[in-house]
Amino acid sequence: MSDTIFTKIINREIPAEIIYEDELALAFSDINPQAPVHFLVIPKKPIATINDIAEEDRHVVGHLSYVAAKIAAEKGFAEEGFRTVMNCNEFGGQTVYHIHLHVLAGKPLGWPPYTDKLKSALE
Ligand code: AMP
Numbered sequence: 813m814s815d816t817i818f819t820k821i822i823n824r825e826i827p828a829e830i831i832y833e834d835e836l837a838l839a840f841s842d843i844n845p846q847a848p849v850h851f852l853v854i855p856k857k858p859i860a861t862i863n864d865i866a867e868e869d870r871h872v873v874g875h876l877s878y879v880a881a882k883i884a885a886e887k888g889f890a891e892e893g894f895r896t897v898m899n900c901n902e903f904g905g906q907t908v909y910h911i912h913l914h915v916l917a918g919k920p921l922g923w924p925p926y927t928d929k930l931k932s933a934l935e
Pocket residue numbers: 817828840841842843844845898899905906907908909
């Protein structure tokens with residue numbers, strides 16, 4: 813798989829507001845936040861989409877949720893609540909082909925994401 817902008821962030825070739833790092837994962841603020849708190853947790857291993865997760869990657873992908881909850885506890889929004897989202901391919905709205913867990917928090921979040929209003933706007 814070719815490098816994406818997220819590999820460049822891992823390698824510190826482009827700047828990002830990095831909030832957490834360990835041997836498997838990196839977390840940094842989303843450049844276009846959709847909630848008062850919005851950051852991404854990514855594996856250091858480049859995996860293009862959820863469809864490309866290999867059997868040996870399972871612990872890495874599970875680790876992303878662990879990191880999300882760890883940061884939520886540290887930043888104090890775990891009890892209030894938050895949402896994690898991982899988009900896949902075109903219909904899922906994926907734009908960067910290096911899997912990433914969105915973590916959104918800081919206000920009540922709407923659900924479901926595909927509302928009648930959005931449906932009519934897309935038609
Ligand atoms: P997705 O649409 O699920 O693939 O999400 C990609 C996310 O990456 C979007 O929320 C973007 O705002 C975010 N993003 C793209 N480039 C950067 C960057 N250089 N630094 C931080 N976040 C980024």
